[in-house]
Amino acid sequence: MATVRLTNVRPWGGAAADVVMADDRIVDVVPAGSAASDGETTIDGGGRLALPGLLNVHAHVDKSWWGRPWVPAGGAPGTAGRIAHERAERDALGIPSVESTTAVLGEFVRHGTTGVRTHVDVDLGVGLRGIEVVRAAAAALGDAVQVDVVAFPQDGVMRRPGVLDLLDQAAAAGATHVGGIDPASIDRDPVRQLDGLFDIAERHGVGIDIHLHDGGELGAFQLELIAERTLRAGMHGRVTVSHGFALGELSPARQAEVLDVLAEAGIGWATAAPVRSAPLPWREMRERGMPIGLGTDGIRDLWSPFGDGDLLRVALGFARLHALRTDPDLLDVVRLATSHAGGYLGRAAHDLSPGARADVVLLDAENVQDALVRCPPRALVVAGGRLVQRDGEVLV
Structure with a gap:
């Protein structure tokens, strides 16, 4: 050796x-x-x-135009508007591309990130090409950063016939997770979306990582559905909610009720700590044994012009969003970005x-x-x- x-x-x-x-x-x-x-x-x-090493548990490295001429932000506000804008513009910008994806992963390495769970778009327009691009980019850097792939249906699952089959193919081809997105507001059929995703996960032995932007009680309802379906599938500890803005918006009593259900199912959490989101009950989540990880989300893409690949800056944003000041709390935040995040990349110890x-x-x-x-x-x-x-x- x-x-x-x-x-x-x-x-x-x-x-x-x-x-x-x-x-x-x-x-x-x-x-x-x-x-x-x-x-x-x-x-x-x-x-x-x-x-x-810093561990980025929520990224979108396939979406970036990093290294290319500046692209002005556009599209209607909100999740649906940004999805539509991205679908209309990405081909003209050559997204996804090996060059831009390699550049983003290179910035991760520059800033000390040694592992990343990245959501990669899988849809009727791009098929599985984004996953091929991400794997080629990781190889171009000599696999200096561990890259785990979530096959991500950004444009919906059930409302786009054929996407579920693509997710199944991605799982069979080595994606570590299948993704979902706003089962209620995007597909307008949360039970069917979750049934489809869990069926794939159970057959292929992969995890699930679901984007949930919906707020308030609509978001809380879906969190409870996800937890219930996780328990029924025996997938404790293998399901992650990304963003999950609703949790920070609930009353304390309702929040505690939802947290108990999530903790029983072993649901993990990934957040980019966006500036206008409600603070998460992160201490209560940790007390219940719920994993919490930090991610950069998109970096210079058609959703947002922001981001530089530095996960430590995301950790600083988390500290500011939650008004943390004491040395023990600041230390805990850095651990969220490092040692506490090992399980997201399949590491027993990090x-x-x-x-x-x-x-x-x-x-x-x-x-x-x-x-x-x-x-x-x-x-x-x-x-x-x-x-x-x-x-x-x-x-x-």
């Missing part, structure tokens, strides 16, 4: 240590300056703060500890809280035991 020693780093801002890696795993974390074994390759960490995948990010920061509020450049990134970024230059 090729052994690499990352010397003189401060894991989570603690005492100086060396992180010893063999192939793609961390095998030991020892005090800095400990005797090295023969044949080890050493990389000087310069006393920097060390974090586990931390700076023996047995975990060798994903390490170094930053010039005093401590974790300083890193969060300043979001400094990532000085060095190791992914799967390989040096993939140094001083802002992507090396793969």
Whole structure:
């Protein structure tokens, strides 16, 4: 095994240590300056703060026009308007493209992201081509970032005959999850959409990740349906709700009622913490054992011109949205973007500890809280035991 020693780093801002890696795993974390074994390759960490690789649990890397001339935002407001605008304009912009998708994944690597769950459009216009594009882009970067694919029916499932078959084909071809979107307001038939998605998931042994934009009681009704269907299918811990804006809009009593149902089903949560959304009851979710992960959502696409691929900035947005100020809370937010998110990428452990995948990010920061509020450049990134970024230059 090729052994690499990352010397003189401060894991989570603690005492100086060396992180010893063999192939793609961390095998030991020892005090800095400990005797090295023969044949080890050493990389000087310069006393920097060390974090586990950032894990982006909700992205849309196939949609981006990154690296192309600026595209003005357009389309009618709301989910339906943006879907229609994207469908009308994407072909003329060459979306999806390997070049733009590779560029976005490269920005993830630059900012220290070593794993991403990305939703990839599957519809009657693009078929499964978006999944092929994403896989080609990941390969172009030497798989420096782990990419898990959600086959995503952005334009609806039941209202577009043939999409369910495409989702079935995507699951058979290796997508880790099948997606859904607003079963009530997009398909206007939540039971049929959920039955179709769960049937595919059960037959192919994949997970489910459902976009839910609907607010208030309409959203809460669908959350309860998703939880009930999850329990019936025996898929505890394998279903994620993305966005789920309704949860933050409910009264405290109703919120607690819905949370209990979601926690019983082991529903996970993915959020990009958008600025005008209602804060989530994230502490209550964590207390009930519900996984919460952070994602960049779309980056410079036909939905929004915003985004730079830095998940640490999303974590900062989460902290601001929830009015967090104390050191323990700020530390917890960074853990949401790193060690707490391992399960979304199928990792039993994701931390700076023996047995975990060798994903390490170094930053010039005093401590974790300083890193969060300043979001400094990532000085060095190791992914799967390989040096993939140094001083802002992507090396793969």
